[in-house]
Amino acid sequence: MRxxxxxxxxxxxxxxxxxxxxxxxxxxxxxxxxVAQQRMQEQRSAARNEAIGxxxxxxxDQAAFFVDDGPSGGGVWGPPVSIETDGQSSSxxxxxxxxxxxxxxxxxxxxxxxxxxxxAHFALLHDLSEHLYANRGPLLxxxx
Amino acid sequence: MLGHGEPYDRPDEYCRLSRSTITExxxxxxxxxxxxxxxxxxxxxxxxxxxxxxxxxxxRGMPGWNGAIDCTHWQWQKFLRALAGQYHDRKxxxxxxxxxxxxxxxxxxxxxxxxxGSYNDTNVLASSPQMLDVNAGVWPPRNxxxxxxxxxxxxxxxxxxxxxxxxxxxAAPHPIPDTxxxxxHNCLQEAVRKDAERLYAVMP
Numbered sequence: 001m002r003x004x005x006x007x008x009x010x011x012x013x014x015x016x017x018x019x020x021x022x023x024x025x026x027x028x029x030x031x032x033x034x035v036a037q038q039r040m041q042e043q044r045s046a047a048r049n050e051a052i053g054x055x056x057x058x059x060x061d062q063a064a065f066f067v068d069d070g071p072s073g074g075g076v077w078g079p080p081v082s083i084e085t086d087g088q089s090s091s092x093x094x095x096x097x098x099x100x101x102x103x104x105x106x107x108x109x110x111x112x113x114x115x116x117x118x119x120a121h122f123a124l125l126h127d128l129s130e131h132l133y134a135n136r137g138p139l140l141x142x143x144x
Numbered sequence: 145m146l147g148h149g150e151p152y153d154r155p156d157e158y159c160r161l162s163r164s165t166i167t168e169x170x171x172x173x174x175x176x177x178x179x180x181x182x183x184x185x186x187x188x189x190x191x192x193x194x195x196x197x198x199x200x201x202x203x204r205g206m207p208g209w210n211g212a213i214d215c216t217h218w219q220w221q222k223f224l225r226a227l228a229g230q231y232h233d234r235k236x237x238x239x240x241x242x243x244x245x246x247x248x249x250x251x252x253x254x255x256x257x258x259x260x261g262s263y264n265d266t267n268v269l270a271s272s273p274q275m276l277d278v279n280a281g282v283w284p285p286r287n288x289x290x291x292x293x294x295x296x297x298x299x300x301x302x303x304x305x306x307x308x309x310x311x312x313x314x315a316a317p318h319p320i321p322d323t324x325x326x327x328x329h330n331c332l333q334e335a336v337r338k339d340a341e342r343l344y345a346v347m348p
Contacts, residue, residue: 004240005149005222009258011171012220012240016257018174019146020244021185023347027251036248043203064202065195065290076281077298083291102281111281114299120312124301127293128315129329132205136328139205143335 039142076100076111080123145170149221186255188283197247198290198300204248206303206336208290209315211245211253213302214340215265218242218257233261242344243268245302248336250343265307278313303337 006012031037071078100107114120132139145152145166152170153163161169189197194210201209217239223231231238239261245254259268269275277283284300291297304314317330317337 004218004220005151006220007222007224009227009240011174012218013258014174014178015146016218016240016242017182017186017255018177019347020252020255020257021177021181022146023250023343024185024252025181027249031249031251034249040200040203063291064199064207065288066296067195067288070286071298077284077286080295080297083294083296108280112279115278115311115313116309117312118310120299121310121314121316124292124297124312124315125318125329127295128206128333129318129325130293131207132329132332133325135205136332139332140328143331 075114076107077114080120080127146174186252188277189253191285191288194285194288194300197253198288200248201336202290204336205332206315207292208297208300209303209336210284210300211247211302212337212340213243213245213254213304213308213314214337214344215241215243215268215307216344217261220261227260229262231261237261241268243272243274244340244343245274246339246343248339250339250346252343265305266309269308303333303339305337 004012004015006015100110145155152166155161156163156166159166189210197210198208201207201211217233217235217237218241220231220238220240223238228238231240233239240257241259241261241263243254243256243259243265244252246252254274256268256272256274259271263271274283286298288300289296289298290300299312301313301315304316306316306319308314308316310316315333317333318326321327321330
């Protein structure tokens, strides 16, 4: 970003927002030519050829995401649930938290605690490391 | 003017416009752009757009990730003397901080500008409207889950650098990558995280 030459913060913010909007418009017009888009098209066609891919997934052996009605256990987003115990997640002592009203103090407190949980962060890093290491061959190819 | 940060009186000869006219035209243009397109262009992704982002990031090896978050400093040259201390950044210049989330195409999904230059990533995050939504449980959506290493999670994440706090919301690089597994993780995480750096390189 070039040095801003405005004397008020409001104009500075407006100019930054205008630059971001114009950037998004430019990307919308030119993104078909991006290497990332071409790579995505190739992956999609390869997945189609191999008849792999679940709900919205391509280039992998599992679905990218699942859409459902929300967490069945406790909490706002809920703790990570192992696939083996997925069906029993509601019986882990969090039944009382299922009734949290959205927007209530308890709900927002729970959301903040879950989003800022440091232990969950390191558990996420561990799981991500395992996931990436298992698929490191094809995943590292674009960057090597 | 917007793209190169030219002074208002520099293009007056070849544009044949006076300084005051250029000043007013630039102000009106930016206000028009922001008023007309801010609600549609600087908003959170819809559910369909979020699914598309998740699908793309899953193909890159990062399931459940909805973008790369980072901050940059936008140098403020004509700062007010009264605000000099507040906007004094670590390099000795005056600047405002921009926080943004973008995808692989450097398409912006979150844009927050205006934090003083004395703020670091953590301070900006604390005042960011997106983090306020996360703290309120409004964002990310609760009805989307993903599977990672045999565990199903619902809290969608962002890739972030070491300056961000160790929250469950962020996937920062490993602090001590002393094994091949952790080094590979940091390599791929960095590749995804650098989307935000590329955005700041190509933005006008």
